[in-house]
Amino acid sequence: MTSSTTPTESEIYISTFLSDNPDLDQELGDVSVMTDRYTNAEWAAQIAETQRKVLHEIEKRSYPGGKSWAYEVPKTASSEFAQTIDHTVLKLDVKKEGVDALCSEARTEGFKSVCVRLPWVQRCVSNLKGSPVVVACVVGFHEGTQDTYFKLREARAAVKAGAAELDIVLNHSILTRHNSPSSPTRPNAPLPRDSTADSVTAANTAVNARPLTGSVAASGPYSVPGASIASPTSTSSRFASSSSRTSDQGEEDDVSIPDYSAIYRELASLRSLCPSPTVLKLILETSQLTEAQILAASHLAAAANIDFIKTSTGFNGPGATLPHVQLMVTAAEYLSTKTLSNNGSPVRGGGRKMEVKASGGVRDLQAAKQMLAAGATRLGTSSGVWIMQEGRKVVEAEKEGGGEGGEGGVRPPATRLYTDNSIEDAY
Numbered sequence: 001m002t003s004s005t006t007p008t009e010s011e012i013y014i015s016t017f018l019s020d021n022p023d024l025d026q027e028l029g030d031v032s033v034m035t036d037r038y039t040n041a042e043w044a045a046q047i048a049e050t051q052r053k054v055l056h057e058i059e060k061r062s063y064p065g066g067k068s069w070a071y072e073v074p075k076t077a078s079s080e081f082a083q084t085i086d087h088t089v090l091k092l093d094v095k096k097e098g099v100d101a102l103c104s105e106a107r108t109e110g111f112k113s114v115c116v117r118l119p120w121v122q123r124c125v126s127n128l129k130g131s132p133v134v135v136a137c138v139v140g141f142h143e144g145t146q147d148t149y150f151k152l153r154e155a156r157a158a159v160k161a162g163a164a165e166l167d168i169v170l171n172h173s174i175l176t177r178h179n180s181p182s183s184p185t186r187p188n189a190p191l192p193r194d195s196t197a198d199s200v201t202a203a204n205t206a207v208n209a210r211p212l213t214g215s216v217a218a219s220g221p222y223s224v225p226g227a228s229i230a231s232p233t234s235t236s237s238r239f240a241s242s243s244s245r246t247s248d249q250g251e252e253d254d255v256s257i258p259d260y261s262a263i264y265r266e267l268a269s270l271r272s273l274c275p276s277p278t279v280l281k282l283i284l285e286t287s288q289l290t291e292a293q294i295l296a297a298s299h300l301a302a303a304a305n306i307d308f309i310k311t312s313t314g315f316n317g318p319g320a321t322l323p324h325v326q327l328m329v330t331a332a333e334y335l336s337t338k339t340l341s342n343n344g345s346p347v348r349g350g351g352r353k354m355e356v357k358a359s360g361g362v363r364d365l366q367a368a369k370q371m372l373a374a375g376a377t378r379l380g381t382s383s384g385v386w387i388m389q390e391g392r393k394v395v396e397a398e399k400e401g402g403g404e405g406g407e408g409g410v411r412p413p414a415t416r417l418y419t420d421n422s423i424e425d426a427y
Contacts, residue, residue, distance in 0.1 A: 008143055013092055014154055017119045024157040028149070036261045037268075037303065043260035050299045050347075051292050054331050061330070069326045073372040076365070077391030079110050084372060085384040086136055086357070088115040090314075096123065103127035105385050113165055115380060117141065118158050125162035136165035136281075139270075142315040144169030144285065148266045155274055165279040167357075167380075168270060169313060172285045175258045175293040258293075260300060267304035281308035281357055281378075286324045287317030294324065295331050302335035302347040302354050308378065312360035319360015322374055328356045329375030365390040 007015070018025035038046070061067045074080035087106045089098055099120045106114045107128065114124050115136040124135045137158035140151045155166055271280060282301045286294055301309050309328050311320040336353040358371035359380025368379055368387050381387065 009092060010141055010143065011146060011150075014118055018153060018157060021157070024160050025153060028152060028156070036265055038261075040257065040259060040261045043264065043300070044257045046347075047260065047296045047299045050331070050335065051295045054295055054327070054334050057330050057334060058327065061326075069329065069374045071329075071373055071375045073369050076369075077388060077395050081391065082110040082384075082388060083112045084368075084377060084379050085109075085111045085387070086113045086115045086359075086378060086380045087111045087384045088359075088380055088382050090115070090117060090138060090141065092117075094120070099123055100127060103133070106133045107131050109385060109388050111384055112378065115165075115167060118154060118161070121158055121161040121163050134164040135162055136167055136279075137161075137163035138167045138169070138283075138313075140169040140171075141167075142169060142313040144171045144283070145173055146171075148269060151266065152269060152273055155270055159274055159278055164277070165281065166270075166274060167281045167283055167310060168267075169283045170285065170297055171263065171266065172288050172293075172297070174263055175296060176288055178256060178258070179290070258296070260296065263297070264300045264304060267300060267306060271304050271306065279307045281310045282306045283310045283313055283359075284328075285313060285316055286311045286321070286328075287319070291324075291327055294327060298328060298331040298354075299335060299347060302332070306354065307352075308355045308357045310357035310359055310378075310380065314360035314380075320358040320362060320371060320376075322370060325356060325358050325371055325374045325376050332356055332375075362387075365394065 061069065074084065087102055087109075089102050091098075094116075099116060100123075102114050102116070103124055104127070105111075111133055113134045113136040114128070115138065116124055118137055118139075121135055121137050128135065139155045139158065140146045146154075151168065155168070158166055267282065274280060282297070284294055284297050289297070298309050309332060311324055311328070312318075332354040335347045355377045356375060357378040357380055358374075358376040362368055362371060362379050362381040363383045363386075365387050368381070371379060
């Protein structure tokens with residue numbers, strides 16, 4: 001878990017489940033965190049280049065007549081549209097009836113997956129047997145600050161229980177610990193950070209980088225003093241520097257950069273433990289990050305061969321926004337391919353494009369279509385049934401010449417007892 005004396009409710013929830021299910025939670029044994037590919041300074045230089053080029057591409061797209069973000073959206077209410085939806089329930093107090101309803105709705109609508117916490121994976125697998133709907137499980141939810149060993153245990157237990165996809169929360173506190181408070185003069189600064197996550201950051205500093213086979217934890221902060229990195233050069237102010245600090249004497253100290261290596265080692269270790277065909281999605285928690293930090297996390301995710309980058313948990317600040325999805329889509333394209341047109345960098349191996357999942361606040365058909373048109377290929381939402389019903393009504397109205405739509409072809413309203421966003425506003 002964490003080295004904090006006050007574990008979060010989510011950590012207690014998962015720890016208790018693992019203790020009660022030793023068949024799913026076996027000691028990992030002689031497993032080490034993956035070694036790094038580059039020094040931290042080398043990561044920083046690569047990330048700066050990614051930031052510069054992605055920003056340049058975004059500016060070009062924004063020009064009149066530019067490429068913009070206009071991706072093909074599956075036909076409204078079609079099976080292809082349904083396949084973009086991860087039908088989700090992540091409340092800690094959800095009951096088995098709620099999980100059963102979630103699975104039933106996913107079967108009926110033909111959603112891509114149901115997304116739940118670890119204790120419900122086996123029940124969902126059983127409920128969905130014989131169905132193409134897969135089970136996704138969140139890992140490190142929702143804080144992301146659990147140590148790497150704990151995340152590895154949770155991920156392996158989820159896969160052993162039958163999860164085909166894992167939605168893993170980035171330890172975004174590694175990226176944000178040097179951030180100055182948000183203010184009107186710093187529009188690029190993130191919103192106030194999660195107090196729970198902040199409270200365990202210091203306690204996890206050594207733990208996250210400790211050797212799993214050793215008894216001595218590494219020491220030192222999540223930064224590497226003395227390393228230097230130039231800010232991306234651009235005429236835009238999108239990337240206000242969040243790395244440098246200034247001394248009381250007004251002289252700039254040596255730049256302290258986040259411990260990118262620690263992030264990469266964790267992601268690479270999870271990828272090694274859960275290879276393809278298990279799908280890994282990295283939740284960035286975009287509301288807590290500057291755009292430069294979103295691009296840094298995207299770069300490291302691509303380097304670790306993560307399949308998706310995802311906007312939000314929905315439990316910490318606002319969810320998906322159109323600008324963030326556009327930023328992540330542009331980054332994913334740059335990081336996945338190298339072509340004459342995009343001058344990209346093939347950071348991600350295997351020739352497969354990293355994809356983007358929009359989650360948090362996607363509650364209606366209009367929002368869903370906006371995110372897909374911006375380039376997202378997956379939507380995390382607890383409102384999937386209602387999005388599909390709204391779509392069918394739109395299709396029916398179009399058939400009838402723009403009226404409100406009759407009953408033909410429109411399924412009766414589904415019970416929303418367990419997918420009501422007034423109860424769970426997380427996804």
